[in-house]
Amino acid sequence: MILDIYKDAFEYSAKDWKTLIILGILCLFSFLLIPAFLITGYNYRVINQAVHGVINGKDPLPDFDDLISMFVDGVKVVIVEIVYLILPAIIFLIFVVIAGQLTGALSSALLVIGCLITFIAGILACLMAQMGLCHMTYHDGLLGKAFALSELKKVIDEIGWFECIITYIGLIIISLVLSFAVTAIIGIIFTVFGISGSILGVDAGGIFLLGALVNSAITMFIVGPYLSIINARSIGLLYSMQI
Incomplete structure (x- = not known):
């Protein structure tokens, strides 16, 4: 299943190079914030298409239209991602503060442990954020659905925690x-x-x-947008694999 998702996402993301260039141009001006929200809004559309679809490799990329709606969706995506990353950030800060009160090897060891725990918490938080976005898109963009933890747990239970974690880690490895x-x-x-x-x-x-x-230039205008679409498509298809 996982390899089928990756294969579909790779083929899907390479269907329209003009879209990759448009995303790259938006990335170039993302410091203005509005283009950054349009990028995340477009990824939202990719996820939305995937959660309501199946693995087939035939879906076309979403159109760039209704930019106001895309911008609003992008803002919602950023809100979801920030909220889910708060916990790993708090965990890291706690370890930093405690380690700052210590000295020598004990301080260094605590920082290493803190970094490891933060990394694991970060992976889980990112996975929950991605699945939360899928759940939100599946329920017509209702922001509260992204944080419906009991519902998200049920979704992940049906897909399989192992499959979800391996798929997400695989996407990180593919990107790198x-x-x-x-x-x-x-x-x-x-x-x-x-x-x-x-x-x-x-x-x-x-x-x-x-x-x-x-x-x-190649990283910004081709590789970066290509990977972002692969990630959005893969997570959306993973969500659609519920029993």
Whole structure:
């Protein structure tokens, strides 16, 4: 099931490169906040389509229309994510404060334990946030449904906690591996160009700078949006796998 979800998400996310470019442009101006909310609003539409669909690889990407509605949905998404991340943040701060009152190895050990517990709590919080978003979209965008913990527990029980956690961790690994692979390939290409340029007497610094700019552009305009859609589609399909 998990591999089928990933396969569908990979195919689905690559169907319209213009959409990836649009998301990339919005990402470029996300410091203005409104574009950032439009991005999360678009991901909301991807999730909404997935939770009401099935694994088939045939669904088209949602359209960019009704931007006001998309913006409102994006704000709701951000609210849900922030609320769920409050607990891991509080846990980390507690350990930092306590460790600050200690010294030496005991302080360091407590920080390590705190970081480990925070990491585990963060993974669970992110998973709950994603499933909460799915539950919210399934119930016509009712914000309260994102925090209906008893209902979310029932949903995850039906899907399987192991399947949910493994799917989410798998998405994290996919994101890291794909991002690293793209960066590595671009780095190798421009390293070869740089070395060749040095041999020919060309300034290699400019070539390496160009490589860094190309890497940033591809990451922002293609890889980043592609991964965000994969994540939204995968979590939505996972939610739809309830018994």
